[in-house]
Amino acid sequence: MTSLSAGYGALTVLRDVSLKVGDGEAVALVGANGAGKTTLVRTVCGLLRARGGRIVKNGSDITATPAHDLAQHGLAVVLENRRLFGELSVRENLILAETVGRKARGADMRFSWDEVTALFPVVKERMASPVELLSGGQQQMVAIARALLLQPDLLIMDEPSTGLAPKVVKDILLVIKALRERGMGLLLIEQNVGIASEITDRAYVMSVGSIVHEIGPGEWQSFLTDERLVRAYLG
Numbered sequence: 673m674t675s676l677s678a679g680y681g682a683l684t685v686l687r688d689v690s691l692k693v694g695d696g697e698a699v700a701l702v703g704a705n706g707a708g709k710t711t712l713v714r715t716v717c718g719l720l721r722a723r724g725g726r727i728v729k730n731g732s733d734i735t736a737t738p739a740h741d742l743a744q745h746g747l748a749v750v751l752e753n754r755r756l757f758g759e760l761s762v763r764e765n766l767i768l769a770e771t772v773g774r775k776a777r778g779a780d781m782r783f784s785w786d787e788v789t790a791l792f793p794v795v796k797e798r799m800a801s802p803v804e805l806l807s808g809g810q811q812q813m814v815a816i817a818r819a820l821l822l823q824p825d826l827l828i829m830d831e832p833s834t835g836l837a838p839k840v841v842k843d844i845l846l847v848i849k850a851l852r853e854r855g856m857g858l859l860l861i862e863q864n865v866g867i868a869s870e871i872t873d874r875a876y877v878m879s880v881g882s883i884v885h886e887i888g889p890g891e892w893q894s895f896l897t898d899e900r901l902v903r904a905y906l907g
């Protein structure tokens with residue numbers, strides 16, 4: 673995306689934000705509470721209108737693309753609040769996504785039903801349950817499984833580990849690593865820089881709606897050990 677700006681009413685949140693995720697690359701976006709990370713995700717997935725700038729995916733301008741058309745462009749998003757259909761069963765939630773994914777990719781599916789459910793054994797056991805009866809961690813897994821069935825080559829995840837038990841976080845990280853090995857592109861929004869550094873190659877640091885620092889490939893360690901930098905950008 674280039675020079676993206678967005679906001680709510682009179683409030684401008686994103687100011688001139690430019691960032692890039694290459695094919696199969698894993699990039700993090702980190703920043704303190706209220707920095708504008710979720711606003712960026714909402715703008716990318718068409719839930720919030722961009723006030724300026726452009727979002728381009730594989731050469732197509734997707735700036736004003738509504739959320740339900742993003743799968744056509746190989747993009748899937750796991751939102752902060754997951755946005756599952758709580759009253760529907762796990763299976764029904766996944767079937768809805770699979771249908772959209774099939775429409776986007778035809779016979780050329782990147783992830784089969786069996787592959788996706790095999791990644792999340794817990795989800796498989798709860799197929800018939802209404803999603804709202806699942807734990808937070810199980811719901812997060814359903815949300816990721818659903819995103820994969822949309823057949824993306826780029827997955828955007830807004831703080832997938834926040835509020836979950838350490839064991840669940842570990843399971844989710846393993847899945848993300850497996851996806852990376854399959855060549856999935858990843859934009860990971862994460863406040864926990866320890867987690868971000870474990871699964872991404874490089875990162876952008878956002879503060880008050882702007883990118884204020886870039887952590888290049890191989891620079892995670894030096895960033896994390898520079899207390900002054902960490903405190904300045906992440907509080």
Ligand SMILES: Nc1ncnc2c1ncn2[C@@H]1O[C@H](COP(=O)(O)OP(=O)(O)OP(=O)(O)O)[C@@H](O)[C@H]1O
Nearest residue numbers: 680683685703704705706707708709710711712863
């Ligand atoms: N729906 C909204 N209406 C008005 N202002 C909003 C709305 N959502 C967010 N904001 C404001 O936009 C700014 C950025 O919020 P945003 O949720 O993007 O931050 P964030 O980086 O995702 O924070 P967190 O790490 O807490 O999730 C904040 O000042 C917030 O108060």
Ligand SMILES: [Mg+2]
Nearest residue numbers: 709710711752
């Ligand atoms: Mg947020």
